[in-house]
Amino acid sequence: MANHVINVERREDEGKGASRRLRRDGKVPAIVYGGELAPVSIQLDHEKLWLAQQNEWFYSSILDLSLNGDVQKVLLRDMQRHPYKQQIMHLDFQRVSDDEVLRAAVPLRFVNEAKSPAGKTAGVVIMHELTEVNVACLPKDLPEAIEVDLSDLAVGGVVHLSGLKLPTGVEIPALALGPDHDVAVVVAKHAQGEADEAPAAGEGEAK
Template identity: 65%
Template sequence: MAKSHEIKVARRDVQGKGASRRLRHAGLVPGIVYGGDREPAMVEFNHNEIWLAQQNEWFYSSIIDLNLDGSIYKVLLRDMQRHPYKQLVMHLDFQRVNENEVLNATVPLHFINEETSPAGKTADVLVTHELKEVHIACLPKDLPQSIEVDLASLTAGDIIYLSQLKLPAGVEIPALKLGKDHDDAVVIAKAPSAAEEAAE
């Protein structure tokens, strides 16, 4: 599993729009932690710490350790509300993670070796990344921070599908169980000139 990331959190005793507004003026972000066999917990975060954290890829796809008065709770980000134009995080939703239950998560795809592939070296070949992330299912201990897509052998005309991705042990793509229609293209290498001729 990827490196653990810890964020400090405090309990929030007051609710409502007015209370949330006062929290934000004080440099705090209201949030909620739900799921598991516990009641939802109203919490608050330090805005600066959250603002720095949300600039990292792991914030969206990794299990995070929430530190509440020294007790650690493993959670996964489920929703984040940002201000429409200010650099402000408005609200956070985290879901508790059960170490023994399969979780569903969305992780980013990292494309490697594209520049050195036969397709990447050919000037008139257009390589498009059809997907930037993928929905997976696994136990928390197996959750990858990202999935690599190796394009080293990509040539003109190639299409890489979800079913061709090399997944870490214990990780699966639920969509593939729904049939071939759900085996979406991840990468397509095509020659623009050929595509234009076909269109004409």
């Protein structure tokens, strides 16, 4: 698992006025909480943060927050964006412990869709019912993404949560709740228009 280091600074001033001043200076207010330590207010450089948050790993990987060389392992828990500007307003980071199981949403990465029997069949729509999945694991086992290989997906085929190939040490808690929680991840079916136009059995045959 790659290390992703995010440099931060301690934030001394609190309140909405202080946060507005930070944003005008190209900084982003944030907070780090969790574990046995008290919450700490921090600030990040907006330009560097904007580049980092364009990567998939920023949302699902363990991040190393470095405050003058003091590194704490955290997971991004919330990001507030401006409603119309390209601006990040605030971040929440949660500390993680190496020996404590955590829960996190991990993106799904779909591969070989075009090579599948369904992908090669005209008029078939392959629908991604989920784009991420909630997992439980130790921090060292947290994947940046879970790959979903669709090379064998047939027309009418369905990939359920239980059909995902999970990395070692990773579980999907929802599957322990019973069959009703084994929801579809991918569905391959004929487009609705074509299905509606398909003649019923015997329809149109000469009498």
